[in-house]
Amino acid sequence: MSLRADTTAGVRRFSRTERWVHRTTAALMGVCVLTAACLYVPQLAELVGRRALVVTLHEWAGLALPVPVLAGLASRAFRADLGRLNRFGPHDRTWLRAALHRDRRHESRPAGKFNAGQKIYAAWIAGATLVMLATGLMMWFTHLTPLVWRTSATFVHDWLALTIGIVLAGHIGMALADPEARKGMRTGEVSREWADRQHSLWRP
Amino acid sequence: MYKGVNDTDPEQRGTPVGRRVFLGTLGLGALGVLAAPKLQSGLEGLLGGAADQDPTGLTGLLPNGGGFRYYSVASSVPRKNADTYRLKVDGLVDHPTTYTLADLKALPQTRMVRDVQCVTGWRVPDTPFEGVRLSRLLDAAGVRPTARAIRFTCFDGTYTESLTLRQARRADVLVALRMQDKDLGHSHGGPVRLYVAPMYFYKSAKWLSGITVTDEVRPGYWEERGYDVDAWVGRSNGRDDEPTS
Numbered sequence: 001m002s003l004r005a006d007t008t009a010g011v012r013r014f015s016r017t018e019r020w021v022h023r024t025t026a027a028l029m030g031v032c033v034l035t036a037a038c039l040y041v042p043q044l045a046e047l048v049g050r051r052a053l054v055v056t057l058h059e060w061a062g063l064a065l066p067v068p069v070l071a072g073l074a075s076r077a078f079r080a081d082l083g084r085l086n087r088f089g090p091h092d093r094t095w096l097r098a099a100l101h102r103d104r105r106h107e108s109r110p111a112g113k114f115n116a117g118q119k120i121y122a123a124w125i126a127g128a129t130l131v132m133l134a135t136g137l138m139m140w141f142t143h144l145t146p147l148v149w150r151t152s153a154t155f156v157h158d159w160l161a162l163t164i165g166i167v168l169a170g171h172i173g174m175a176l177a178d179p180e181a182r183k184g185m186r187t188g189e190v191s192r193e194w195a196d197r198q199h200s201l202w203r204p
Numbered sequence: 205m206y207k208g209v210n211d212t213d214p215e216q217r218g219t220p221v222g223r224r225v226f227l228g229t230l231g232l233g234a235l236g237v238l239a240a241p242k243l244q245s246g247l248e249g250l251l252g253g254a255a256d257q258d259p260t261g262l263t264g265l266l267p268n269g270g271g272f273r274y275y276s277v278a279s280s281v282p283r284k285n286a287d288t289y290r291l292k293v294d295g296l297v298d299h300p301t302t303y304t305l306a307d308l309k310a311l312p313q314t315r316m317v318r319d320v321q322c323v324t325g326w327r328v329p330d331t332p333f334e335g336v337r338l339s340r341l342l343d344a345a346g347v348r349p350t351a352r353a354i355r356f357t358c359f360d361g362t363y364t365e366s367l368t369l370r371q372a373r374r375a376d377v378l379v380a381l382r383m384q385d386k387d388l389g390h391s392h393g394g395p396v397r398l399y400v401a402p403m404y405f406y407k408s409a410k411w412l413s414g415i416t417v418t419d420e421v422r423p424g425y426w427e428e429r430g431y432d433v434d435a436w437v438g439r440s441n442g443r444d445d446e447p448t449s
Contacts, residue, residue, distance in 0.1 A: 042274040046391055049276040049360075052429065084215040086222035112215040123222040127229025135237065142442055150442075152240030154325050156233060202215075 010189035011204050013113075018081065021072035022185055028068070031061035033168065036161055062136050065129055084113050085122045091201055092116035106197050113202040121171060128164055132157060272320070272328055274391055277425055278360035281390070281411060289395050291379070295355070295417035298346030305395055308381060311336045316376060316401060319448045321437045323404040327445070333399045335380035339373045341415065353421040356398055357414035365398065365409040365424035366433060369417075376401035376449045379412065402449035403435040 014022075035058035038048040048054065072078040091110040098108040099117060109115065114122070138145050138153035145153070175182050181198075184190040195202055236243070286305045294300040315334040321327045342354075347369065354372045356365040371377065380399040381388060388394030393410025400407040406426050427433045432440040437448045 040273075042391070045274045045276065049279045049281070051275055051277045080216070086220050087216060087218035088221035089214070089218040092218075092221070119222050120225055123225035124229050127226045127233070130230060131233030131236075134233070149237065151244075151325055152237045155240040155244050156236040160233070160236075 009192060011192050011195045012188060013184040013190045013195075013204070014081075014188045015075065015077040016188065017072060017075040018078050019185060019188055021068045021075075021078060024068040025065065028061050028065045029168070032058060032065065033165065035061065040158075040161075059136070059140055062133060066133065069126070081113070085119050088116065088119065092119065106200070110201055111199045113199055113204070115199070121167070125164070125167065125171075128160060128167075131160060132164070135160070272392065273322070273324075273326060276360065276410075278362040281360040283390050284359060284395055284411075286395070289413075291396060291413060291415065293341055293345045293415045293417075295415075296348040296351040296419060297342075297417050298348065299344070301341075301345055303341075305381075308336055308379065308396065311340060313381070314375075314378060315382075316378065316399075316449075318376070318401045319446075320405055321445050321448050323406055323431065323435070323441050323443065331383065332385050333378055333380045333401070334382035334385070335378040335396075335399065337375060338377045338379055338398075338415075339375070341379060342369075342372065342417070345417070347417055350419050351417045353418050355414075355416045355418050355422050356409045356412060356424070357416065358409050358411040359413040360411050363409055363411070363425050364422075365407055366421050366427070367400065367407070368421055368434075371400075371403075371434075374402070379415075380408075400435075402437060402447065404431075404437055404441060404443075406431060407435050 035054050038044045038054050039051070039058065045051075073082075089112070091112070093116075095109045095111055095116040098105075103109070135153035135157040138150055139157060142150055175185075180190055180194040195204065289305045291303040291308065292300070293303070313334055314337050315332060317330055317332045319327055319329050320331045338354075352369055354367045354369065356367075358364070367377070378399040378401075380397050381395065383392055383397075383399075388397060393408075393412070396412050398407070398409045398412050407424075409424070421433060423433050434440060437443075438445045439447075
């Protein structure tokens, strides 16, 4: 009996290190989003107040946000997954086309360990986080850059924050809709059946 | 060789689209910073127009959607009304005085229409403020010759502000009771706030409850956290906004 035929056994999806990278990044991102909301949404600002404290929390959580991923680079499994997220094959084009046409059939959405949507999300959120970090630092250490830059940085920081908020909501929404995917991130293992259905080209 | 190719993970090969998306996002961010001044003025026009016809008020939540933003440094701010509100004038004065809201309303009122400029960048054009000139309250209290500055305290229990005596005596500095031709609401610092027209809006302390005449400037809340004490719009805090007064 081959392993692939056994549908009850779990498949290893994420190492312990990878799960901790995700967990700590999620927690820091959560602090950033919540404090941002308390600084920005008038009703929340009115409710919470304590502006100096909220600003400090926001700044330090933002500064720490890339640290888990950088630390994760020490892990071979994490680096291997970054490699998988980076590379796009012909099947990813098929997946994206199906997504654009709202074709939800599994056979129209071939995917390796990560589908094309996850790959684009990972690359975009990494870039967006660094843009937020850079513009955030320009607003924090105001004497480091010329004045015009600071106003511009605020502009980019505000609009990108709104965009990240929407994209993150999508990320969390999709996780909420897929308990097995959440189990993979929580325990590191997914069912064989799920892996075959959602990631048909993945050969763990 | 066949076996060797098979051994390498096919998922590790292919076009590095991820890297391109990552670098592209960084590039767009940098481009955004460069193009921001142009984009910002365009969006302010667009969103300002939309906000005028928006009954939901959602446009106000968008960046550059226009209007005031609420900032409070305290955990919660008590509410004061005509019965409970008091404004105390003390320090280096001959006649320390406590005003009720009715007392302040009975004094001659001055109305001014100027732009409001926040140090964080937002600006609300042509905002009417109405209230008693600070100089009138100072004259009534009889400022002593040794006095050099004013310290303002607020009933949120935390915020403080300062002005030199010379700044405080300007005709465009008010103890404001009304804003946008309405009585000052709680979230705008009501029932009474300071209004320092020529300076960044953090000088216009909300929920004003104390005016203490002192012999030197004692930096206020944000000034202890790095903001300029002399906060002239366009000539301080490293900003070059158009002056408001």
